[in-house]
Amino acid sequence: MPLYKSISVNSQTTVKIWKIEESYDDLLQPLDLKSESLERVLSMKSELHQRGFLSVRHLLREFGYTDQNLFYDVNGKPHLKDGRHISITHSFTFSGVIISDKEVGIDIEKQRHKIAIIAKKFVDYEFNYLDENADDYVQKLTVIWGIKESLYKLFATPGMLFKDHFLVIPFMLEDKQTVAWIDYEDKKYRYNTAFLAFEGFTCAYVIP
Incomplete structure (x- = not known):
């Protein structure tokens, strides 16, 4: 299946979600992967992880990028060569890019x-x-975990702890949004967060 969902968060921000139904070969065939990306996917022990990795490259194509436009820093955080900000996730049969x-x-x-x-x-x-x-x-815990994981990916600072440094303001599931804070080294940072549920999964994302 191609694109599962596309969310226009605001004029500068878009989320795209892929439902991974294709085989490994079908996902790999149309892609132009860098040599290090191909090495990485071939070294993965699980085909589920391989398909997740490849589906993210298909999402990049939906945004008009290729694998060549993506690189990772020393903390493992992904970046785009044009300077726009990106975050990536995959879990079982879904992947997402913001x-x-x-x-x-x-x-x-x-x-x-x-x-x-x-x-x-x-x-x-x-x-x-x-x-x-x-x-x-369970659904609320999954939202809290997803928000804190998203904050961790955004900040990408070793030493941060979900329990000690991240705070999620009370919410109802039907709100589909809440506010979160990072309280780290005597500084506080406020983030807008949103979340949605589909097919037994929860997606959460954060922006300042």
Whole structure:
């Protein structure tokens, strides 16, 4: 399947999501990969990861870019050669890319009950408004994780901790948006966040 969803966040920012239904060969065939990208995809042990990697390159094409336009810094953060900002995610059968004139982050996660088991590792302040007996507990945890993962990708600073440095303001699932903060080394940064659910997955993304 080609493009699954395209979201115009604002005049400078677009999110595109791909549902990965093609075979590895069908995804690889039309792409012009850099030698290091081809080496990377061939070294992946899981075909699911290979297809995720390749589907992201198809999303780049949807934006008018190719694999040649993309590079990674020492922290593993992706960049575009023209100076626009990009963030990338893939999870099982979905991948996503956000591109903007501003710093951005995106994450897609499968909604799974096991997130409740690890909640204490990434949730602190948010326990004040979460109800672990509520029907939407797993979905809300998945949103919080996705937002914090997106913030981490945007900031790309080693040493940051989801639990200690990231804060997600109370929200309802139907709001589809909330505000998040980074509180790090005596500085505070505010971010607008949005999230959506589809086919048992949650996508979250953040912009300043």
